Amino acid sequence: MKRNVRQRIDRIVLLLSLTGITCAGIVLAGLTRPETTTHLPQGPVYGASAAPLYDPPEDNRPDGNSWALYLVNALNPLDKDYAPTLEKVRGYQVDERIAAALEDMLADCEAAGLSPMICSAYRTQEKQESLFARQVEKQKAAGLGEAAAVTAAASVVAKPGTSEHQTGLAVDLCAKDYQLLDEGQEDTPEYQWLCANCAEYGFIVRYPDGKSDVTGVIYEPWHFRYVGRAAAREIMADGLCLEEYLSRA
Numbered sequence: 001m002k003r004n005v006r007q008r009i010d011r012i013v014l015l016l017s018l019t020g021i022t023c024a025g026i027v028l029a030g031l032t033r034p035e036t037t038t039h040l041p042q043g044p045v046y047g048a049s050a051a052p053l054y055d056p057p058e059d060n061r062p063d064g065n066s067w068a069l070y071l072v073n074a075l076n077p078l079d080k081d082y083a084p085t086l087e088k089v090r091g092y093q094v095d096e097r098i099a100a101a102l103e104d105m106l107a108d109c110e111a112a113g114l115s116p117m118i119c120s121a122y123r124t125q126e127k128q129e130s131l132f133a134r135q136v137e138k139q140k141a142a143g144l145g146e147a148a149a150v151t152a153a154a155s156v157v158a159k160p161g162t163s164e165h166q167t168g169l170a171v172d173l174c175a176k177d178y179q180l181l182d183e184g185q186e187d188t189p190e191y192q193w194l195c196a197n198c199a200e201y202g203f204i205v206r207y208p209d210g211k212s213d214v215t216g217v218i219y220e221p222w223h224f225r226y227v228g229r230a231a232a233r234e235i236m237a238d239g240l241c242l243e244e245y246l247s248r249a
């Protein structure tokens with residue numbers, strides 16, 4: 001009888017001991033768990049460790065039937081002799097081949113009772129150089145040295161020759177009631193209409209959320225790119241970025 005009691009006591013002691021170890025492990029795990037950090041928006045990512053992953057084949061050039069799918073990013077700079085023929089849409093210049101589609105999209109968005117506006121479109125090399133230089137000076141004024149300022153500037157403004165705006169195929173669109181180019185743009189009725197309907201006019205949200213590791217650019221709900229209706233429908237329906245679409249085409 002005493003032996004049975006003793007065995008039961010031993011089992012209870014062992015159980016309590018194991019439970020204590022388990023609880024301690026849980027507490028320690030909680031103490032050592034990394035803190036949740038707020039994701040702060042950053043600009044385009046440049047450098048070998050974070051370059052866009054897709055390098056297009058040689059036939060992906062801005063001529064023939066492939067012009068609408070011309071890929072320009074940090075890994076694939078603009079051809080030096082690239083010179084689009086431009087046409088104005090609401091005061092902004094774009095490649096003439098996308099002008100009608102852009103105007104139709106904006107007009108139909110307005111017909112839905114909304115107020116979209118173009119806030120940036122085609123940029124020359126000189127304009128991109130000016131924007132980049134201005135950002136470098138801003139970083140230097142904040143106390144950075146020359147090399148560090150250039151690196152920091154590249155996280156905010158695309159280096160000259162790597163911006164889609166230089167192709168004439170991309171536009172920044174925003175709501176008249178919300179003209180900040182930040183993630184808040186996605187909450188506007190204008191963006192929501194454009195996101196849902198842009199493919200029918202041949203446009204895509206060029207830098208979608210969650211694709212920065214492929215595009216090298218932050219999520220930009222304001223940046224729309226013309227790729228042609230067939231490609232746009234597939235890209236938007238499947239939740240792709242242009243790099244992913246081209247890699248499987």
